[in-house]
Amino acid sequence: MSSVQLAGKRISAGERLFLVVLYICFAIFTFLCVYPFYYLIINSISANDVSARGDVIFYPIGIHFKNFTDMTHITGLGQSAIISVARTVLGTIGTLIGSSFLGFMFTQEKLWARKFWYRFTVATMYFSAGLIPWYLTMMNLKLTNNFLAYVLPAIVQPFNIILIKTYIENTPIALQEAAEIDGAGILRIYAQVVLPISMPILATVAIFAAVGQWNSFQDTLMLMTNQDLYTLQYTLYQYINQASSLAKLIQSTGGTINESVISAATQQTPTSVRMTVSVVVVLPILLVYPIFQRFFVKGIMIGSVKG
Amino acid sequence: MSLKQSALPQRRPRINARKLQGYQMFLLIFPFMLLVFLFSYYPLHGWIYAFYDYRPPFKLTDCEFVGFEWFISMFSNASKRKQIWEVLCNTFVMSGLGILTSWLPMAFAILLSEIKNQPFKKAVQTLTTLPNFISWVLVYSLAFSLFSSSGMVNNLCIRLGLYDSPVLYLQMEDNVWLTMWLWGTWKGTGWSAIMYIAAITGIDQELYEAAYVDGAGRFRVMWHITVPGLLPTYFVLLLMNVANFLNNGVDQYYVFQNAFNKSKIQVLDLFVYNLGLGSGSYSLATAISIMKSIVSLTLLFTVNGLSKVLRGESII
Numbered sequence: 001m002s003s004v005q006l007a008g009k010r011i012s013a014g015e016r017l018f019l020v021v022l023y024i025c026f027a028i029f030t031f032l033c034v035y036p037f038y039y040l041i042i043n044s045i046s047a048n049d050v051s052a053r054g055d056v057i058f059y060p061i062g063i064h065f066k067n068f069t070d071m072t073h074i075t076g077l078g079q080s081a082i083i084s085v086a087r088t089v090l091g092t093i094g095t096l097i098g099s100s101f102l103g104f105m106f107t108q109e110k111l112w113a114r115k116f117w118y119r120f121t122v123a124t125m126y127f128s129a130g131l132i133p134w135y136l137t138m139m140n141l142k143l144t145n146n147f148l149a150y151v152l153p154a155i156v157q158p159f160n161i162i163l164i165k166t167y168i169e170n171t172p173i174a175l176q177e178a179a180e181i182d183g184a185g186i187l188r189i190y191a192q193v194v195l196p197i198s199m200p201i202l203a204t205v206a207i208f209a210a211v212g213q214w215n216s217f218q219d220t221l222m223l224m225t226n227q228d229l230y231t232l233q234y235t236l237y238q239y240i241n242q243a244s245s246l247a248k249l250i251q252s253t254g255g256t257i258n259e260s261v262i263s264a265a266t267q268q269t270p271t272s273v274r275m276t277v278s279v280v281v282v283l284p285i286l287l288v289y290p291i292f293q294r295f296f297v298k299g300i301m302i303g304s305v306k307g
Numbered sequence: 308m309s310l311k312q313s314a315l316p317q318r319r320p321r322i323n324a325r326k327l328q329g330y331q332m333f334l335l336i337f338p339f340m341l342l343v344f345l346f347s348y349y350p351l352h353g354w355i356y357a358f359y360d361y362r363p364p365f366k367l368t369d370c371e372f373v374g375f376e377w378f379i380s381m382f383s384n385a386s387k388r389k390q391i392w393e394v395l396c397n398t399f400v401m402s403g404l405g406i407l408t409s410w411l412p413m414a415f416a417i418l419l420s421e422i423k424n425q426p427f428k429k430a431v432q433t434l435t436t437l438p439n440f441i442s443w444v445l446v447y448s449l450a451f452s453l454f455s456s457s458g459m460v461n462n463l464c465i466r467l468g469l470y471d472s473p474v475l476y477l478q479m480e481d482n483v484w485l486t487m488w489l490w491g492t493w494k495g496t497g498w499s500a501i502m503y504i505a506a507i508t509g510i511d512q513e514l515y516e517a518a519y520v521d522g523a524g525r526f527r528v529m530w531h532i533t534v535p536g537l538l539p540t541y542f543v544l545l546l547m548n549v550a551n552f553l554n555n556g557v558d559q560y561y562v563f564q565n566a567f568n569k570s571k572i573q574v575l576d577l578f579v580y581n582l583g584l585g586s587g588s589y590s591l592a593t594a595i596s597i598m599k600s601i602v603s604l605t606l607l608f609t610v611n612g613l614s615k616v617l618r619g620e621s622i623i
Contacts, residue, residue: 111336
C-alpha cells in the first residue's frame with residue numbers, strides 16, 4: 001500500500017504537464033457547456049437596449065424583471081405552458097402506471113401466454129412502421145389535434161418495462177408469497193407490496209419520463225395544428241423565427257397600459273423576447289437538475305446490469 | 308386405482324383455478340396490449356400507401372394502385388436518384404462522424420478519472436451532463452443567440468476587429484456536417500461519459516495496485532487496465548450505434564434547417580418528413596420509410612449476430 005502511495009506522489013515533469021493540460025481542457029469544456037445557459041439568463045434580465053446591442057456578455061447590465069411579467073401579454077404563451085405542464089404530469093403518471101403494472105405482471109408466472117405478450121411488447125423497441133404510416137395511424141385514431149396524443153403513446157414504454165421487471169425480479173419473492181397466503185389479490189399485491197418496494201426505480205423512471213415529456217417537440221410538430229395544443233417547446237421554436245413581430249405586439253399592448261413613456265431599457269426587442277421565453281423553457285430543467293442528478297448513475301447502472 | 312380417482316377431483320379444479328387466474332390477469336393487461344397494438348403494430352398497415360398514388364383528400368380506395376412504381380422511381384428517375392443520393396450522403400457522413408468519434412465519451416471518462424481533485428471532478432461531471440437534458444429547440448435557441456448575425460460571437464468578433472460584416476454561421480452550407488456533429492458532441496459527451504465513469508468504478512482496484520507495485524506509470528495503467536476494462540461497454544454501445552445508423556431523428560436537423568443549408572442537412576428521417584408532411588408526397592415518403600425500416604432491421608440483426616459470434620452474447 002505504501003509503495004502505491006509513493007508511486008502516486010512521485011510525479012514526473014511530463015505527468016505534471018499532462019495534469020495541467022487535463023485540468024485546462026476539462027475547465028474549457030465545462031465552461032462551454034454552462035456558458036450558453038448563463039448567457040441566456042443574464043440577457044433576459046439585462047436592460048433590453050443593451051442586450052439587443054449584444055453588450056451583455058459577462059454579467060447582467062441594468063437588472064430588471066419586466067421581461068418576465070411582459071410575457072403574460074403574449075397570447076398563447078400561457079396556454080402553451082399549461083399544455084406543457086399537463087402533458088408532463090399526465091404523461092409521466094401514464095408512463096409510471098403502464099411501466100410498473102406491466103413490469104410487475106410480466107414477472108407473474110400465472111399470466112396467460114406471459115412469454116408471448118412480453119415479447120409482443122418488447123419487440124416494438126426494434127422496429128417502426130415509419131413516420132408517414134405512424135402519422136396516418138394517428139390521424140385514423142383521431143389523435144391529431146387531440147391532447148391524448150401526448151399521453152396515450154407514453155403509457156407503454158418497453159425499455160422502462162424491462163427496467164422495472166428486472167428490478168422486481170431482484171426483490172425477494174417471499175414478500176409477494178406472504179401477501180398471497182394472506183389472501184391478497186393480484187391488484188392488491190401490486191399496489192401494496194410491489195409498488196412500495198419499487199420506489200427507487202420508479203423515481204428514476206419518473207424523472208427521465210418527465211424530462212422526455214417536457215422536451216418533446218416532434219409530436220407537436222407533426223400532429224398539432226391547433227394553437228391551443230402547442231407545447232412550450234413548439235411555441236419557442238416559432239418565436240425564434242418570428243420574434244420581431246412579437247416584440248412589436250408587446251410594445252403596443254404592454255407599454256401603453258402601464259406607462260406613457262416607454263423606457264428603452266424595458267421595451268421589448270426580438271432579442272429580449274427570444275431570450276426570456278428560452279429561460280422560461282429551460283428553467284424547470286435547471287431547477288430540478290440538482291435533485292435528479294443523483295439518479296443518473298443509478299439509472300444507468302440498473303440499465304446495464306441486465307438488458 | 309381408488310387412490311388415483313380420489314386424487315383427481317382434488318387436482319383438476321386447482322389447475323383450472325390457476326388457468327382461470329391466468330386469464331383474469333390477462334384481462335388486466337389487455338388494455339395495455341391494445342395500446343401496444345395500436346401504436347406499434349397497427350401503423351404497419353400504412354405500408355400499403357406505398358403501393359398507391361395516395362393524395363390526401365381522397366380515400367385510399369379511390370386512389371390509383373401503382374404497385375412498385377414508387378420503389379422503382381427511386382432508382383430510375385434521375386432527379387429523384389440525385390436527391391436520394393444527396394440525402395444518403397448526408398446520413399452516412401453524419402452517422403459516420405458519430406461512430407468515428409464514439410470513443411470520445413470513453414476518453415472523457417478515463418481522463419476525468421485521472422483527476423484527483425474531487426470537487427473539480429464532481430463539478431465537471433455534473434455540469435457537462437446539463438446539455439443532454441435540454442431539447443433541440445432550446446439548443447437551437449442557444450445557437451441562435453450566440454451565432455446569428457446579431458449574436459454574441461459576431462458582435463465580439465466585429466468589435467475585436469476580426470472582420471467587418473457579420474458572418475452568417477447558421478446559414479452556412481459547407482460546414483453543416485461538422486457543426487451538426489459539434490452540437491451533438493456538445494450535447495451528448497458528458498452524459499455518455501457517465502456510463503463509463505460508472506464502469507470505471509467497477510474495475511477491480513487490486514489490478515491498479517498490482518500494476519503500480521510492478522512499477523507501471525500513469526499512462527501504462529490507463530492503457531493496460533482502464534481501457535481494457537471499458538472495452539466491453541464500448542463495444543456494446545458501438546454496435547447499437549451501428550444498428551441505428553439510419554436513425555438520426557428529426558428534431559436536431561429540423562430545427563437547424565433553413566433554405567440555405569437544406570441540401571446538406573437533410574438526413575433520411577428529415578427527408579421523409581419534408582417529403583411526406585411538408586410537400587404531401589405521402590406514398591413516396593412511405594416507400595422510402597419501408598426501405599429504411601428493412602435496412603435498419605437487417606443492420607440490427609447483422610450487428611446482433613456479430614455480437615453473438617464475438618462476445619457470445621446478444622445485444623437485443
